[in-house]
Amino acid sequence: MAETKYTEDHEAVYVDGDVAWVGITPYAQEALGDLVFVELPEVGKSLSKGDEFAVVESVKTAAEVYSPVDGEVVEANDNMPDDLELITKSLADGGWIAKIKMSDASQLDGLMDEAAYQDYLKTLD
Amino acid sequence: MSAESKIVEMMEEDHKPEHDGDRGLHYEENLLWEKEHSDSSGVDLPEPAGLKSRTGVAERGNIGLPQVSEPQALRHFVRMSTWNYSIDHGFFPLGSCTMKHNPRLNEKIARHPKFAHIHPMQPESTVQGALGLIYELQEWLAELTNLPGVCLSPAAGAHGELAGMMTIRRAHEQKGEIKKRKIVLTPDSSHGTNPATAVTCGFEVRNMPTKETGILTVEAFKEALYKTDPDGADVAGMMVTNPNTCGLFEKDIIEIANLLHKAGGYFYMDGANFNALVGKIRPGDFGVDVMHINLHKTFSTPHGGGGPGSGPICCTDELAQFMPVPTVVKIGDMYKLETIEDRPESVGRLKGYQGQFGMHVRALSYMLSHGADGLKRVSEDAVLNANYILRQLEGDYYAPYADQGPCMHEALLTDKHQKEHGVQTLDIAKALIEKGFHPMTVYFPLVLPGTMLIEPTETESKDSLDRFITVMKDIANEAETNENAADHFHSFPHSSPRRRLDEVKAARNPQLRWKPA
């Protein structure tokens, strides 16, 4: 099974070949509260690592979701705006916001694995 | 059941009142569109003569407006009004909002027929009184800020911010530096309008951290100023609220302003907290180049459930030429509106006509009532009241900056202690509602989690403050000693016209108007 990687901004990345499925971590969901809206990227949009590609909104805040890699949006999760609970699912089960075709998969090496991310969360707060 | 009796039952069903929730003085009231449509208007207008239409277009069809008689309309709004908390009802310690007493004299004067029924485009010879009043208000604000350029046209605080930042932008443009000066510095404790305004003016925002000390340190400022240019030559200016949103006076402000000026930047002051300074301390004397003033805060024009506000700006002589138009000038014995033709360097017009004139009348009425002596007292009592609350509550709530010394006109607390018992700032706010108070400002400023910003203003008596303090202490005690504190607090409020609202439901499927079923 492919590994899930994490960013310091709480994006979660599931790697499927050269495509990264990107969503947000349970920690981010907890911090936001119930989502009320998600703004999806346009398919075909090219992204550099660190670019904002989506926005997730709760009643109290809105958060940008940043691309963890360079690449191109190949699919946006069109089901999500109508079923916001999807965000709580695992990435492979529909919790992804967009799929990004990576142009440089080595950029993933800089991301955290599950254990490193859990350690990172302990440093917050 | 016969068809006939079924119809009768349906008719009865139709005529059942929508709500049967009235209890004592708690009223329920449906929407205008849910009432029976009256067969005549609540305004008796004369019969039209039946002239042939000369509009050149088709006549409008059914609009779908509701229709009720005058007593029904009056009762509708009076019943709705009983669901609102207001400063006239009680203590309203909303930090950064300056909810003070609104004298009715101001309302009476603004309604003088010769103020209320003058048109903004009448010949100037016919509105010399209005122009004279605006001119006098300009003079008062100039004196109180020691900033001689005054423009009254901005409609609200955020609009004043825009006017002020555009004035700065124009100054840089005139110097040929607008292309390279793109950065506006602002502390992370600033009002949300500050970064939003800077971006509206085409600037980029650079945040300055203030969490540790609650104030902007010279070090943090220098780091931001020189971050991308050793001389700070890419910085257009800074937007700082002083006293800041933690309720503290920026004690290094003169040094910071000097450094900024040396780098060629301008100092914009968000005047939301001017109530702490009015009549006693002048922003022009601590380096401010341009600021706005919320007439609806410091000078007591009523908040009206969210407006109208009024946000005049005051600036230095250097910047005065760039302010928006119109402003009022006095030439000989005559007052005159200064337009873009008179002041071509101006950033131009930002609002239709001359601004919120009705608010100008109210503010000047308030200022005349207080005078120089009264306004100074406003600042002093506002500051004393806030410090009294801070010292009375610092043992019960976490007061992050209380050890550093006195606060200005508002006191900052957080829910750090209560959170250990599962009680958060939102719960404390809702408990206050249950106990008959309007809550303080919550979750602002953003520098710390769970902030509570308390601004008592000068128009509260010691007795009023003591009652609030007692309730706040009770809440802290309840949070600590109640075994089910979390559940207990989550259920608040019980006694208000409505209990906690499902905001997620409202936002996921926004229904923003009544629609026929």
Added chain:
Amino acid sequence: MRYLPQTQKSRDEMLKVVGANSIDDLYVDVPKAAFIDGKANLPDHQGELAVERYLGAYANQNHAAPDGPFFLGAGAYYHHVPATVDYIIQRSEFLTAYTPYQPEIAQGTLQMIFEFQTFIAQLTGQEIANASMYDGATATTEAALMAMRITKRKKIVIGNAIHPDYREVLQSYMWNFDGEVEITDGEPDETTACVIIQSPDFYGAPHKYDSLRKKCDETGALLVVVVTEIVSLGLLPAPVEADIVCGEGQSVGLPMSYGGPYLGFFACREKFVRQMPGRLCGISEDADGKRAFVLTLNTREQHIRRDKATSNICTNQGLCALAFTVHMSLLGEDGFKRLATLNHEAACKTADALTSIDGVELVTENFFNEFTIELPTQSKEVVEVLAAKGIIGGLAADDNKLLVAATEVTTDEDIDAFKAALQEVLSEVLS
């Protein structure tokens, strides 16, 4: 001082509690240089009587609309406001409340806003409306900014004669874009964010939108319709073709008050809701399942989004929206339409009277409650001379043109007096 409840005794007690010897101990962080020496160079406090006299003297220098025949409009209109309106807006619960951020104790304001939004949506023929803007001019600029966000284009086309203040405000705001935004007159093309059309236009002529709608569909530009006299929507068709309808609501419930506070309104298609500026009130329910109203979609706004907000606007014109809502509910469907008809008829009568004067021509063949005439001489001078005779005779525009407005307040006597005075002035000027 009557507004300050603290006594010397209470102040002393409180100073003791905070551990200060004097009030100035509390200002330790303020640099000495920033203090006023003594007190400000302004008069000391005054009682009600003195303040009322003092400001009353300013008022008495003004010539107000009830003082004589009054025919000035141009985006601000002299209408009658029922007594109930002013009573309601002076109720403490509305007048001295804050923005309804605590919905449990602000349902009065919130339900009012919801009703206001519904009124605006119905009048403009649009799907949704916001809780109001500063005024018509700023609402129009916000419409252009919103169209730029939606279309990601930077050209604003002005389709007809819009109010000059509205155009100036638009230009001032767009200057912030470093010359990237173009404002032109004419018709939309493929680079146009929106075309702005005012109806009735500045000169008073009502417009149709079908051909412009077609051009917008062809080019992808949005159609923004501006209405400066909202009473016109009781007689003219709703601009349903528009993507955004905005303008000025002063005519319903608010006095002219020398230019403010007024009531900008803003309505649009539902699909643009997340790009809208300003506050919005929506329906929800409380913990007991009762219907309740709440400010919603706040994440568009500056207090949450900060530098990414749709607009820097913080306040609306809450109390003005209340005045509008009360006046509208008093008028109802029949009253609002009758009011519009009476306005039109007053203008028809005025136009007929004035154009019966030799040398005075009607410029706007079609109009609602305001029209333009051509005088045989400079209109600016005529307006000044009329004013000296106690008649506010309209707005001088473009050399010999005069904009004249009439409303339900205008009487036949006013019209006769205006006609006689204009006749006299013209014969004086021309002789």
